[in-house]
Amino acid sequence: MCFRSLTLTTSLLCASALVVAGDELVDTPSDPSELPQGRLVYGEYMATAGDCIACHTRPGGKPFEGGLRIDTPFGTLYTPNITPSKDDGIGAFSDQDFLHALQDGISPSGLPYYPALPYPFYTKVEDEDLLAIKDYLMSLEPSSYQPPKNDLRWPFSVRDLMFGWQEVYFDKGRFASDPSRGEEWNRGAYLVEGLGHCGSCHTPRNMAGATEPSQAMTGAIIDGWYAPNLTSDLGEGLGRWTVDELAVFLQTGMAPADLDSSEPDAGAAPATAALGPMAEVAHDSLSKLALSDLRAIAVYLKDLPPNTELNHRPKRPEVLTEAAYEQGRELYVKNCSACHQDHGQGLQPYFPALRGNPVVNDERPNDLIKTLLLGAPSDPSEAFSRHVVMPSFGSVLTDEQIAILASYLRANWGNDAPPVTAHAVEALRQ
Ligand code: HEC
Ligand code: HEC
Ligand code: HEC
Known part of the structure; x- marks a missing residue:
């Protein structure tokens, strides 16, 4: 929960993290002058909140020197x-160049950036916060690494085209606070x-790659994963989570579960772990923020x-055949129950429960299938050292077996979601 890279500054924010562990709310460092190395600490904190490092660091590269490959429907960007x-x-x-880039999506030479740089979001950020981030970046070691050239399909390779895109889809302007709401909101x-x-992940995008304001936060597919609905809908969204459960999930990458109940409580937020892209968000960004901000x-x-x-969730799953159910049970006992336990109840905080689990039950089985194919890192936040990872089963089980196993999980222990087809597994395998 402490900053990884800036040792000078760990004292203050780690001290906050300790207070956080004692369940007390900590103020974020809002007055940089009160902090040791104030402005740089504040800048690093805001850069962490923006998760700049996630996109501007390639696997094996130095932080912020770039070169991460981003595949878009329009071609590849680095x-x-x-x-x-x-x-x-x-x-x-x-x-001014820095503000113009992040708030207006325009480069120092006057050309528009592609929205793969999330400036449609960063445009909401105050000058002083962005300039603190700039000062922090400027305090780092310069790197002479040069990323590969972009490979975008014509006509998207023509940057000028993005002027038109900005005209139609880009809603420029700072965040306006709502005086009828409290400070925390x-x-x-x-x-x-x-x-x-x-x-940028939880809102569906249109054909032009712009997020749809009318469907804000209703869930979207990203790299084959499904980033779920975050509105307070009771079935699909976060309606059943309490504020505290959510804050803990954002901080640790794990949602708390009620250990004592032997039956899934239909009204409670089930245990789940941050997966795939969300595990990275939790690891690089959210787990390092003050609990007051997460709350x-x-x-x-x-x-x-x-x-x-x-996103209408179907009321009940189609029933599995007896044979498929039996085959699913065998696969579960052989491959999964040692960790996730006989009745899918899991073992907190090491192994998430699979019954009542939103990943298992989601109408779109993407995240369940992806997890079975690729495994999961187990430690999105470094908050626990659990030392156990979810193994990948992509090379162990066939598409058919994964489909049967997934369908079994989705129809067992009170779970309630339609079966998965081998075709769906095949489509996510590449
Ligand atoms: C989701 C990925 C993503 C995130 C997160 C992200 N960036 Fe970027 N950024 C990009 C891409 C892609 C470009 C290049 C866009 C282009 O070429 O049109 C870029 C370009 C930039 C540029 C312009 C660089 C130049 O040489 O012209 C700056 C400055 C920048 N980002 C700063 C930041 C900061 C600061 C943050 C965090 C607050 C951040 N970025 C977060 C993807 C990202
Ligand atoms: C060696 C222990 C182990 C085995 C065996 C194992 N898992 Fe896991 N599984 C884990 C751990 C640990 C996590 C949490 C990963 C994380 O925190 O990112 C996990 C996460 C998951 C998740 C994501 C849950 C969520 O809410 O995020 C699913 C689904 C899952 N496992 C299903 C299975 C299935 C099905 C099998 C059998 C094919 C299986 N696992 C076998 C350890 C295991
Ligand atoms: C890079 C893409 C990405 C970004 C950015 C992102 N998420 Fe996620 N998020 C995902 C994906 C994919 C999942 C589904 C996998 C899982 O359950 O962890 C997810 C899951 C979640 C869940 C669990 C929901 C559930 O019903 O299980 C919460 C809560 C969440 N995200 C909150 C946030 C918040 C808050 C932010 C911004 C601070 C955010 N996410 C930013 C991709 C993203």
Whole structure:
């Protein structure tokens, strides 16, 4: 929960984290001058809230030197180097250049950026917060790494085209706080809508790759994973989570479960672990934020009006045949029950329960299938050292076996979701 890279500063924020562990709310460092190395600590904190490191670091590369490959429907982009190198990074950016890039999506040479840089979210962020991030970035070691050239399909390779895109889809402007809401709600809204760019994964996109405001936070597919509905809908969304449960999930990547109940409680938030892209968000960003900010995020999310227009969960699963059920049970006992336990009840905090689990029960089985194919890291937050990972079964089980196993999980222990086809597994395998 402490900053990984900036040892000078760990004292203060780690001290906060300790207080957090004692269940007390800690103020975020809002007055940089009161902190040791104040402005840089604050800048690093805000860069963490924006998860800049996730996109601007390639596997095996140095932080912020770029080169991460991002595949879009329009071709492949490589993230730029944002270390202070004058030739290869952003060392020559003025404060105005930096603000213009992140708030307006325009480069110092006057050309538009592709929205793979989430400027449609960062446009909401105050100047002073972005400039603190800039000062932090400028305090890092310059790197002369040069990322590969983008490979976008014509006509998307023509940057000027993005002027038109911005005209139609880009709603520029800072976050306006709502005076009818409390401070906590407004802080949460500022973080979620701005630096946190949660909607970049949790909001569906249209054909032009822009997020749909009318379906904000109703759930979307990202790299084959399903980022679920975060509105307060009771069935699909976060309606059953309490603010505290949500804050703990954001901080640790694990949702708390009621250990004592032997039957799944239909009204309670089930245990689940952050997976795939969300495990990275938890690891790189959310687990390092002050609990007061995570609570603010939770308060804001819990207040999003329920919206399930697109996502109707079917009432009951089609019934599995006796033979498929038996085959699923055998696969479960052989491959899974040692960790997830005989009745899918899991073992907190090591192995999430599979009964009542939202990943298992989601109408879209994407995250369940992806987890079975790829496994899961087990430690999104470094909050626990559980030392156990979820193994990958992609090379152990066939598409047919994964489909049968997944269907068994979805129809057992009170779980209630339609079966999975081998075709769906095959489609996510590549
Ligand atoms: C989801 C991925 C993603 C995240 C998160 C992200 N960026 Fe970027 N960023 C990009 C991409 C992609 C580009 C290049 C866009 C283009 O070429 O049009 C870029 C470009 C930039 C540039 C312009 C660099 C140049 O040489 O012109 C700056 C500055 C920048 N990002 C800063 C940040 C900061 C600061 C954060 C965190 C607050 C951040 N980025 C978070 C993907 C991301
Ligand atoms: C060696 C122990 C182990 C085995 C065997 C194992 N798992 Fe897991 N599983 C885990 C751990 C640990 C996690 C949590 C990963 C994390 O925190 O990211 C997990 C997570 C999951 C999740 C995601 C749950 C959530 O809410 O995020 C699913 C679904 C799952 N396992 C299903 C299975 C199935 C089905 C099998 C059998 C084919 C299986 N697991 C076998 C350890 C195991
Ligand atoms: C890079 C994409 C990405 C970003 C950015 C992202 N998420 Fe997620 N999120 C996912 C995916 C994929 C899942 C589903 C896998 C899982 O359950 O962990 C998920 C799951 C969740 C869940 C669990 C929901 C459930 O019903 O199980 C919560 C809560 C959540 N995200 C909150 C957030 C918040 C708050 C933010 C912004 C601070 C955010 N996410 C940003 C991709 C993302």
